[in-house]
Each structure stands twice: as structure tokens, then as C-alpha cells.
Amino acid sequence: MAFMRNCWYVASWTHSLTASCPLAVTIIDEPLVLFRTREGSAAALRDCCCHRNAPLSHGRCENGVLRCMYHGLMFDGSGQCVGIPGQTHIPSTCRVRSYPVLESRGCVFVWMGDPARADPLLIPLPDDYDPRDWDLRWTQCDLRTHYMLMNDNLADMSHVAFLHEATFGGGDTRIAETHPTITRLERGLRVERWLSDRDRVEHWLPDESNPAPDRRQDMWLAYDLIAPGIFVMRTEIHRAGVARESGYTAPTLPPLHSNLNVQAVTPVSETSMRHFFALGPPRLETQDNPALADAMFQLMCKGFEEDRIMLEAQQRNINRWPVQAANAIRHDRGVHLLRRIIDNLVKQDSESAPAPGVSSAGASTASSASLPIS
Amino acid sequence: MAFMRNCWYVASWTHSLTASCPLAVTIIDEPLVLFRTREGSAAALRDCCCHRNAPLSHGRCENGVLRCMYHGLMFDGSGQCVGIPGQTHIPSTCRVRSYPVLESRGCVFVWMGDPARADPLLIPLPDDYDPRDWDLRWTQCDLRTHYMLMNDNLADMSHVAFLHEATFGGGDTRIAETHPTITRLERGLRVERWLSDRDRVEHWLPDESNPAPDRRQDMWLAYDLIAPGIFVMRTEIHRAGVARESGYTAPTLPPLHSNLNVQAVTPVSETSMRHFFALGPPRLETQDNPALADAMFQLMCKGFEEDRIMLEAQQRNINRWPVQAANAIRHDRGVHLLRRIIDNLVKQDSESAPAPGVSSAGASTASSASLPIS
């Protein structure tokens, strides 16, 4: 399956890209080097010096210019060579490919397709959150699996009951026994649900950092999953009864506890991907409970390690039996919908002109473009 | 070289397959999951959930049913799905492939070919031993080599003088200077020999566990090697002179010491195999000498590590020079005979109907089918 090209991929968390050190990343089989120019903006070049193929990511940042540390050539953020040791003439053809870059709300995005089509409105983040309001812990992990297996995983939370029984799931299998509301966005899904009258889910947190001591609780889960693979989920804990009082739709009452989870799925190759993830409670909650964000982070890392083991094994099976037909189950609705959306976006890539109506996207247009699926 | 399909392969030692935990094994490139049904009998399924390719070996045994721990589907020993979370309808087409399984004398055998041809009489074990009479230590090891290189190894014991000089061989090179009697069985070889008037071979055992202190000894070695690769050897130590008194044929006197060695060679892929091995003295001997079985086990593990290193290097050479002709030597008789037998069995696999006269096999029919080769 071909990769989407005309889209923004998360290349790095913003804080991972410093002014002092270039950063190597690979996206859809293209090795890139990221660095910061003199103005502090992020730049992305092919990670290959146009002199003798040395990796520029082994280079050195010198006042916003990147020096190749093999023979000393220097490149600016546009990829143009601006210095060659031992000679004064610099051919204008001495340059490496550059890629459009944008930073938004903690993420460095790179556009891998036609630079003329790079559109800031296509940044695949929902509008309705500001990461600075949350006490997030940010990290990343590499998986030897096709990135769509992670998108499948995120599009169907029923697996939490089984794969994450010991972490996120907490032994409650109702998330697999019932079904969420799935809404189609222009380039993704919105998935929402209540899990009502359940044991408190923070059983896995240390007592001193447990923010919601009530035993019976209602839990609201709502996330957007936007192509090529950005996931933003809000979890809210309410007292038992709020689900019913809200008519099983989005709650309007303030929650007892909430958290924000941001994930990005970036394809590295046909069989590998980088998983970016961040999780945390509101900053207001952690003022009185500084251990809470750390405890949640530890839980998240353990849970996503369960995903890594499963998805890598799933990929090995797919390599072994590539044509095996999958038996669909009812929980696959979101999976199939997201696959169709991404398939269509891949097809649009191969068209010569931008498709009409794709000039904006993301959850910001969800209200007008939404289409309930049941 | 194609693999035999219509035969029983050792998939596991019986004791390694418990009621509580599924077991992943790969045989002739087919990843399988073994588990025990409610009745305790062994079952073998393709290790790939028919929903989304998750490995069933990462699953959980629940009262004789295997649950996939990705999305929670459940399968019985026939491969039929018997539960899907979130829905009541279970399509009868929701099933995974199953394989015939038999257990016999410590081994779990799986039939990889046409299930209609799976014949218990083809279980490749000699009739004349009961593992419960022996104080065996059982283990296994994976080798990155074609399984026929291990069968070649087992079909010619002359290598013990060189490769195992420091372990099994004990510095005695007469096993390479003389030749055994080789008898053709219906699906394998019987190899028998005396090594007479030799230093005691237990030099490698600690003194306290040395069962045969006489310095000069006669040793009787007799083994069956049956396709696809099961090896059962009895070693007997007699006082010097018994070989001649027996006319250099099988001894009838009780030995000073004896041991049983069971090995199974299971192909995993074209370049990898699993080696199962067990060794031990009679239970009657270890009542007075409990350290003896452990000492023999340590020796065996060290010796088979010598084989692993050599066979993996041999495989690398074969990969490098695949068409190199081998110079045959006199010790290759058993090797060539076993290769012909297995080649013929592979050819029979590609015939549509079972070949006449192959409905029973193994050493049990050796006396009628035997054919001396000298």
C-alpha cells in the first residue's frame, strides 16, 4: 500500500529539536535531517550531503547553518550550499533537497509531497486544545510494523479489554461488549462513548496520586483520529449518573478528573513506524498532585509496550501470509472507515491537481462535514 | 529441497505443553500454536487469528479454549471460533486451520500434510523402549541450519572422534577408523557397532558419578534414525571381552552401564531447525547415584553445542557455494542412504494417493523390512 505524500507527518516533538544539534528522522523511506535556522525555525533537508553522500545528521549546527562534518560543506535551511572548504566558488547547483516544515502545538510537521501543495490548513490537529493547559509527558518509540496496524489499533478501542487488561483496561471488558458512536470527519474519525457505573479506573495509580476516589464512576472517552495518523483523546471521569443525565452524549459538567492523550503515527518504511505519544492531566490538577503526571506516564509506556509486542507479531504474520483474508467483526467499523479515508487520500496523491474541497481539513471542519455512522 | 509433509514432526516435548499456556512452534515454515483442550489433549492451530492476523500464541487458555488477546475472539481445538466480544452471531466461516496432533512417549507430534492421510502407525518412534524406565533430562535448541545437515550428522558417528573430541569422543578416534553395521528400515536406518577394549568413556563424568570404574571396556552403540528425523540410541558399557563373546553382534548380557538418548530434528525453515534432545541412565542406576543424570545432561548440552557451531558454519558455506560437489568418503554410507529414503518420501508427498505399503513404518517393522548394507 502506497504512502500518503501530500500531508503533514509528525517528524519530532518540538522540544526534541534544539538549536544546537541536528536530528535524523526517516519518514516514508526518506531519511531527513532536521535543524533550526538562525531565526529558530525548523528546517528539513535530505539527510545526504550532495558532495559524497555523508549524512548531514552527523553534522554540526553553526549559527543556523548546518555543516557536514565529513569534508566541511555548509548548507542553509533551503538546502543551498553556502560554504566549501578550500575553494571560494560555490556552484548554485550544489544543494540538497529541502522539505516544507511547520510547527504547531508541540509538533514539528514535515510535508513529504509536492511543496506547492503544502497547506497549513491541512495540519492534522483538532483545534480545541492547547497543550500548555496540560501537564504532558512526551516520548516516542519505534515499532517494526506498518503504520496502518497502529492506525487500526487506534480506530478500535475494544482491544483495551484484552491486550491492555493489566494496564489501561483494568479488568473491565465492557469496552469490548458495547460500541461507541463514530462520526466521519473530512480526513478522519471522531469516536465517542460513555462507560457508565464502572469501578474507578485509576486502580493502577498509586493511592497518593489517585485523583478520583469515588468507587462507582462514569467515564467519557472522546477522540479524533486524523489522517495520516494523529490521535487526540480526552478522557473524563464523572460521578456515576452523569452519563444518563447527559443523555449519553458529551458531558457539559466539569469532570472529577480528566486527561489528554496525544499520539502520532509516522510511517518510517513499509515495515516500520515511529510512535509519538504524550499523556497528562490538566495543569490545574497537578499543582496539588505533582506525582500524578509521572504515574500516568509510566502506565502509558507500559500499555504501549503491549501494543508494540502485539503489532510487531501481527506484522510478522502478515509477512508470512500476505493474502490471508480477515474476518470482519462489528468492532471493525472505525477501522474500515479510516482505511477507506486513507486509501482515498493516497489516490488523490496520484492525481495531478489538488482535489477540490481538500484545501482544508482536520477536526476543525468536523461539525460541517460530520456524518454519523452507526 | 522440499520438505516432507505427510509425516509426524515433533512439535514439543509433552511436558512443555501445559494446560495454562499456549506454545508457539514453527514447522516447515508454518507458525503453529499448540494448546490443551478441556480434556487435556493437545491441539495445533495456525498461529494467526482469522480476524486481524494477531498471533494466537500470545493468547490465553480459558478452560480448554484459546482466546486471542488482541480483540478477544475464542477458538476451540478444531479451530472454530466460539466467541466474539460485542456480538452474538459467530459465522461458521470464522475459523483457523487446525492440524492433526498425537502424543506418544514424551513427544507431541503434529502432522503437516493432508489430514486424511494422518496415520498413527507412522509415528516415527521405535517400539522397544519406554521413556519412563529412564531418568531422562529433556531440552531443546534452535539451529540456523537446514535440518538435513543434522540428519547427516546423526547418520554418521565418525565425527564424534573430531568434533566431539573434548566431549562425547574422549580422545578415542577408533569410531572414525572402523565402520558400523547399517541396516535399512522401512523409513530409516538402524546403525549398530562395538567399540571394544577401549578406555572407559566416562572420563568426562565426575568421579562420584562414574558408573563403570573398570578401565578396559567394550561399548555397544545401537540406534535407529527414522524419517523425518527421530533418533533413539542405546549405549551399553560391558566388560572387555563381551564384544568378542557376542560375535560382535547385539549383546545379550546385562551391561555394566547403559543410557538412552532420544533426539528429534524438526525443520523450521529452509535454513533453521529445532533440535530436541534427551539423555539419561536407567532409573535403576540413578537410585544410588542421583548426580549421574545431571552430569550426563551437562555433557550432552556441551556436545550438541559443538554440533550447532559446526552445522551453522556448514550452512553458511552451503549458502556461499550452493552447487559445490561433495567428495564422498566411506563413512557417508548412512548419510547417503537416509537422504535417498527422505527424497523418496518427499516424492511420495507429491503423489495424489497414499503410496501402497507406506501405511505403517518405523523401527517396529524393521525386522521384516530390514536390508543389510555393508
Next chain:
Amino acid sequence: MAFMRNCWYVASWTHSLTASCPLAVTIIDEPLVLFRTREGSAAALRDCCCHRNAPLSHGRCENGVLRCMYHGLMFDGSGQCVGIPGQTHIPSTCRVRSYPVLESRGCVFVWMGDPARADPLLIPLPDDYDPRDWDLRWTQCDLRTHYMLMNDNLADMSHVAFLHEATFGGGDTRIAETHPTITRLERGLRVERWLSDRDRVEHWLPDESNPAPDRRQDMWLAYDLIAPGIFVMRTEIHRAGVARESGYTAPTLPPLHSNLNVQAVTPVSETSMRHFFALGPPRLETQDNPALADAMFQLMCKGFEEDRIMLEAQQRNINRWPVQAANAIRHDRGVHLLRRIIDNLVKQDSESAPAPGVSSAGASTASSASLPIS
């Protein structure tokens, strides 16, 4: 790019090949075993027993004969089998391929091409040094890179300013800002230069082993780089002013300090090579300063590790973008010249007869064949 075949490759340092132990080496994709015959001369055979493909390098040296330690066959230095356990007849066809071998000044050379063309005059070492005059430390390292990337590296020292800034370079970038004199040899290059009025370069040596305490110095660097990849460099430290007094040509005054560096680049496969290197001061210097050779050796190992990391990354980039054109810079002169020389030698390999005028080579003929390049 095809490998040169009709040439001498360094297979080992002389001291690494002992009488007691065979040595496995791979050159241009041919696995070899080296051992010493009864007379002490080196022999090279294909590392594959002609019986059943066992590696002879796992074998045992027995009085100048190599015994395969799988089934015990024995081979002499010509590759002829001279012993088969269990039989007296040894077919004359039972033999393995042998390769011409020569030893010279610390190196074991193997000829990988037509044995009839193996010519001692083609040994690729300059005549004008005797390793016994130098207190050399010898070692080797394996790199996952095509050997020509190391030859490129050695043909252009400008990279010392950047890649080796913290080791050989010492922060002085003038080696990249100026250019050496390059002279074409019959099968290689001679590269010579002064770096004048510079800080003393031994900053990296411990004070007690620093042989040249003058602060301002002139440094003379001169090396031959001969196909397929032998590098012999002399470095001389002189007082400031000697460069100018010598008219910027080779100095005739004795240096304050000097050292000899010998390297050999041996291709193992299309993407791997073995790097042999040795470095040291004159024996006369180390009589009063025994720590000097060790300090230089440590510096060298650290510096060549910088090369290894860069060249392996460069190779990965070449694998990723194999057709990318390189932008040439002025410092590439030596690189391009050596590439042309080796390309021509590869072409000569495919001709049926030895090319005229190639019967002698190396720096010994440099004075007559030299051709200045500027």
C-alpha cells in the same frame, strides 16, 4: 563495481598468523582459511572442506597440515587431501582450491586472481621503509562499507579538519583550506604537503610523551596510496621555518619527531571491508619514551572509529540513493585519480592476457612513472 582480482590483498598482519591456529578471512566474497605449513610459510585455501562443506577454519593445525574437525580429513598447503579417517585410498580429486600467498614487511598478501599472473613485483608496498625501524602498534577493524569509500577517505586528507577535529585534526582547519601536491604513481598516488607555522599537533598526547615541545612547528606529510588500497604515510615535525627553507618540497633535515602509519584496505564484500592499521614513532625515539607508541596507538584507534561511523553511514546513504550524482569539489582530485586507476586495473582483469607494462608496480617505480597533477 567489480573488484580487482589480479592483485595482492592484505589478508592478515604477519604476527596474527601463528603455527598453531588456522585463521578465517574473507576477501572479495571468498572465505579463506590461512595456516602455516611445516616450513612456516603461509598457505591460503578456500574455507570449505571438499567433503561436506565444513569450514576448515574450525580445523586444527597438525604439524603443518590442516585437519578438518568435522570428519577428520587432512589437507596440505596446496589444498590436496592427505588423509581420510576410515580409509586408505585418497582420491587425487579430493582437494580444495588454494591461493598464492606472499609475506612482506609485516603483511600476509593473498592473490585472488589467476595464479599464473601472481607476480611478487606487484606487492603494493613502497620500498623505502623497514617496519623494524619503527615501534609500531598493529591492529584491525571491520567496517560495513564498500572498501572504495575508505580509499576515497585516504585519498583526501581535508576531512581531517572536520571528521577528526577532536583527534588527528586538533582544531586546525588549514589542511582543508590548502591543497597538497599529488603525483600519479603507476598503480596509485603520492600525496605530499607542508602545514607550516602551526600549533604543535601533539596536543592530544599526554605531556610526558609529547616529543616536540616547541610551540610553533612545520609539519611534513607524505604518503603513498597504492591499489588495491595500501597506504604508507610518514609524518615529520620540524621547527617553524623548515618548510620555507626547503622550498616547500621534501625536507632533507632530520625531523624533531616523526612517525610511520601503515594502513591496508581489504574488501570483504560489496558492503564490507577490513581495515588494517599500524602506527608508531621510530624505535630510536621510544627508547627514552616508552609510552609514546601506546599514546599514538590510542589516538589512532579513536580517530579511525570516527571514520568507521562516518563511512558506514555514507554507505547506508548510497544504498538508499544509489544513483545520486556527487558534486565534485577541488579536494576530490586525489579521489578521482585513484578511482580512475582502480577502474583501469579492474578492466585489465577482464582481459585475457596480462597488460604490457604492468609487470612491476608500487612506489618503487614512482620516480620514473610519476606525473604531477595540480
